Amino acid sequence: MTPRRKRLVAVLAIVAGVGAAAALAMLAFRDNLLYFYNPTQILAGDAPSGRQFRIGGMVTEGSVQRMPGSLEVRFVVTDYRNSIPVRYEGLLPDLFREGQGVVAHGRIGSSGEFVANEVLAKHDENYMPPEVAESLHTPTPTRVSE
Amino acid sequence: MIPELGHFALILALLLSSAQAVFGLGGAARGNAAWLAAASSAVVGQFVFVTLAFGALTWSFVQRDFSVLYVATNSHSELPTFFRIAAVWGAHEGSLLLWSLCLAGWTLAVVAGSKSLEAPFRGRVLGILGIVSIGFQLFMLMTSNPFARLIPAAPEGLDLNPLLQDFALAVHPPILYLGYVGFSVAFAFACATLIEGRLDAAWARWTRPWTLAAWSFLTIGIALGSWWAYYELGWGGWWFWDPVENASFMPWLAGTALIHCLAVTEKRGLFKSWTLLLAVSAFSLSLLGTFLVRSGVLISVHAFATDPARGAYILAFLAVAIGGALLLYAWRAPRLASSAAFELTSRESFLLLNNAFLVAALSLILLGTLYPLFMDALELGKVTVGAPWFNLMFLVPMLPLVALLGVGMHAAWKRGVLGSVKARLWTAAACAIAGGVLIGALAYADVRPMAMLGFALALWVMLSSLLIPFGRLRARQTLPAAVIGMVIAHFGVGLTTLGITGVQSFKVEKDFALAVGEAASVGGYDFRFSALRDARGPNFTGVEAEFVVSRAGEEIAVLRPQKRLYNSGGNPMTEAGIEVGPARDLFVALGENLGQGRWSVRLQYKPLIRYIWLGAILIALGGAVAGLDRRYRKPVPARISDTVAASVP
Numbered sequence: 003m004t005p006r007r008k009r010l011v012a013v014l015a016i017v018a019g020v021g022a023a024a025a026l027a028m029l030a031f032r033d034n035l036l037y038f039y040n041p042t043q044i045l046a047g048d049a050p051s052g053r054q055f056r057i058g059g060m061v062t063e064g065s066v067q068r069m070p071g072s073l074e075v076r077f078v079v080t081d082y083r084n085s086i087p088v089r090y091e092g093l094l095p096d097l098f099r100e101g102q103g104v105v106a107h108g109r110i111g112s113s114g115e116f117v118a119n120e121v122l123a124k125h126d127e128n129y130m131p132p133e134v135a136e137s138l139h140t141p142t143p144t145r146v147s148e
Numbered sequence: 149m150i151p152e153l154g155h156f157a158l159i160l161a162l163l164l165s166s167a168q169a170v171f172g173l174g175g176a177a178r179g180n181a182a183w184l185a186a187a188s189s190a191v192v193g194q195f196v197f198v199t200l201a202f203g204a205l206t207w208s209f210v211q212r213d214f215s216v217l218y219v220a221t222n223s224h225s226e227l228p229t230f231f232r233i234a235a236v237w238g239a240h241e242g243s244l245l246l247w248s249l250c251l252a253g254w255t256l257a258v259v260a261g262s263k264s265l266e267a268p269f270r271g272r273v274l275g276i277l278g279i280v281s282i283g284f285q286l287f288m289l290m291t292s293n294p295f296a297r298l299i300p301a302a303p304e305g306l307d308l309n310p311l312l313q314d315f316a317l318a319v320h321p322p323i324l325y326l327g328y329v330g331f332s333v334a335f336a337f338a339c340a341t342l343i344e345g346r347l348d349a350a351w352a353r354w355t356r357p358w359t360l361a362a363w364s365f366l367t368i369g370i371a372l373g374s375w376w377a378y379y380e381l382g383w384g385g386w387w388f389w390d391p392v393e394n395a396s397f398m399p400w401l402a403g404t405a406l407i408h409c410l411a412v413t414e415k416r417g418l419f420k421s422w423t424l425l426l427a428v429s430a431f432s433l434s435l436l437g438t439f440l441v442r443s444g445v446l447i448s449v450h451a452f453a454t455d456p457a458r459g460a461y462i463l464a465f466l467a468v469a470i471g472g473a474l475l476l477y478a479w480r481a482p483r484l485a486s487s488a489a490f491e492l493t494s495r496e497s498f499l500l501l502n503n504a505f506l507v508a509a510l511s512l513i514l515l516g517t518l519y520p521l522f523m524d525a526l527e528l529g530k531v532t533v534g535a536p537w538f539n540l541m542f543l544v545p546m547l548p549l550v551a552l553l554g555v556g557m558h559a560a561w562k563r564g565v566l567g568s569v570k571a572r573l574w575t576a577a578a579c580a581i582a583g584g585v586l587i588g589a590l591a592y593a594d595v596r597p598m599a600m601l602g603f604a605l606a607l608w609v610m611l612s613s614l615l616i617p618f619g620r621l622r623a624r625q626t627l628p629a630a631v632i633g634m635v636i637a638h639f640g641v642g643l644t645t646l647g648i649t650g651v652q653s654f655k656v657e658k659d660f661a662l663a664v665g666e667a668a669s670v671g672g673y674d675f676r677f678s679a680l681r682d683a684r685g686p687n688f689t690g691v692e693a694e695f696v697v698s699r700a701g702e703e704i705a706v707l708r709p710q711k712r713l714y715n716s717g718g719n720p721m722t723e724a725g726i727e728v729g730p731a732r733d734l735f736v737a738l739g740e741n742l743g744q745g746r747w748s749v750r751l752q753y754k755p756l757i758r759y760i761w762l763g764a765i766l767i768a769l770g771g772a773v774a775g776l777d778r779r780y781r782k783p784v785p786a787r788i789s790d791t792v793a794a795s796v797p
Contacts, residue, residue, distance in 0.1 A: 031537065038532070070744045
């Protein structure tokens with residue numbers, strides 16, 4: 003091969019490699035991107051029904067209910083306009099509390115409640131997940147259209 | 149009084165950094181020897197004053213001076229002395245001061261260790277380090293002064309975040325920062341080279357030990373962070389692909405590519421402009437990491453600073469530092485053409501592939517980390533990229549990288565001849581595949597193809613590494629430190645691969661609701677909840693559970709996880725009980741009281757997890773050993789004979 007052909011092959015190989023990697027990355031994004039919704043958006047039907055997403059807001063005071071002696075826990079997440087009940091089975095993070103911000107991963111269950119498979123802990127008890135803070139402080143487009 | 153002295157020392161340090169930058173770069177441009185000497189003196193002065201500032205802040209913490217805002221927010225009168233000292237870098241302001249101290253320390257080391265460099269080149273290196281230093285000290289003085297007073301003084305401090313009250317806080321940030329900041333030396337060397345427009349083998353020989361040192365620190369720092377997350381923060385997870393973890397891992401990947409690329413530049417005078425770009429990138433990614441952590445721009449558990457002024461400053465600083473360096477690169481790098489031929493199976497080719505895969509991994513992580521930011525900026529919704537995406541995408545470049553590593557380290561320069569090693573490599577590969585399949589099939593209850601592949605790759609890299617000293621000793625060849633270091637580090641890569649494969653394939657994590665006297669079984673081990681009692685520490689109270697772990701009726705360990713409530717208030721904290729072993733870790737974390745005498749507990753079985761960190765220690769050790777090779781300490785000849793670069797008018 004002439005040096006010129008060699009270089010051409012090398013360039014083509016790099017383009018093909020980068021292209022394949024990018025395509026694979028984007029394809030994998032489809033299944034692994036978690037979108038964030040607040041209760042108002044969920045009740046307006048914005049959230050996907052068949053797949054996982056993230057919910058965030060404040061844990062309503064007095065809403066945390068334990069089934070005594072079991073790992074199952076229910077609580078209500080609110081953005082102060084609308085609320086959505088959440089069900090979770092497992093260990094709650096240390097920083098989970100009524101009246102504090104929370105983010106949960108999961109999907110909408112059959113009876114309309116959010117079935118969480120992960121409830122997120124945050125490092126700092128004064129810390130609020132940015133998207134929770136934002137969704138509490140700015141009116142969402144959904145609300146404007148109401 | 150002392151905090152004011154510290155503040156004053158910081159201002160003086162900023163002035164001296166400016167002097168260092170002006171005299172270093174200006175002296176080199178004008179050929180003024182007195183200016184160049186002044187730049188070196190400024191470095192010493194800067195180091196002294198940053199150390200004084202750091203000492204003043206430490207003193208305020210030790211003395212419980214709650215009239216200093218930063219101390220009042222991050223300390224408490226009951227906090228033990230050890231943690232009061234570690235608390236200096238427990239939050240934003242102090243960790244910046246630590247950053248600055250690390251930079252001053254590295255710069256001082258450059259002054260001490262670069263006597264044989266040409267004076268103008270040295271001046272340029274110091275000048276560029278001075279600019280970086282100005283950036284950070286100005287940032288502190290303008291937006292995040294650690295010495296700001298709180299008047300009237302608080303009667304009591306708010307306390308250090310209980311999660312940070314741990315031995316790891318004392319070691320993880322300083323070592324991580326030494327690594328992060330250490331890449332500034334390679335960055336400064338690269339920028340100085342670009343200004344001068346020439347690059348030779350001596351340059352690569354100079355840059356290698358500095359890069360290796362920084363990279364070794366970064367390796368240990370990341371491993372410590374992972375270990376800390378495992379036992380304290382993460383309920384048994386060891387890597388979360390959290391933006392902050394990614395922020396430290398991306399410079400590590402760039403640094404890994406750089407140390408391999410420097411080998412080619414030194415030995416063969418190839419890949420010159422690519423090496424320079426990597427040197428610029430490694431430090432740029434460190435700066436970007438600092439930006440990601442400090443500005444609170446990303447959804448991250450570490451983002452404790454959410455102040456737009458800080459974000460704007462760092463963004464401007466990033467634009468100047470990274471943008472400036474890249475502009476310089478675009479302008480100058482075309483002069484540094486390198487031309488030499490090499491064959492497809494030569495060591496150069498393997499190192500090129502190594503770089504391609506490492507940069508691919510880095511790009512994927514960068515994409516995953518910044519993607520939510522783009523989506524948010526374009527108002528396409530708020531998303532996070534889940535850990536499964538990173539787990540999957542990271543494997544794509546890593547599997548071929550590790551597979552090729554086993555061959556590449558035996559390849560000869562220039563020509564692709566494996567010679568007598570070929571037969572041994574085939575044997576090693578056969579053993580690795582057989583071993584991997586056997587371990588994957590028999591050692592654990594499940595049979596998983598990915599686990600077999602992982603174990604086979606791990607064994608392959610370890611066996612192949614060991615062939616080098618074995619072959620060399622048999623052929624009565626010398627074994628220089630650089631080669632020993634390479635073997636140790638690559639063996640470490642194999643161990644880490646082994647650990648990751650084991651834990652990711654066969655870990656068991658389960659949550660239970662248990663009362664005293666009840667038991668649960670995980671991974672073939674029985675955990676019996678045998679007792680519950682009160683626990684008390686210097687600044688906390690809580691409960692301690694006792695779990696008797698047994699296997700097939702035989703008692704193995706007693707674990708005592710705790711739930712703590714710190715006296716300063718706040719949320720309860722979990723201290724896990726961990727039984728460490730060469731084959732597996734057993735992990736118990738206590739949740740909360742569920743009522744009816746039951747507690748929620750998380751039981752975990754983590755096979756081979758220790759090898760992840762043991763491998764990382766070997767990787768860092770290998771880097772350190774290689775960096776101590778004698779040829780880096782030989783005086784560098786004047787850069788005439790081996791200059792292969794284009795001349796500068």
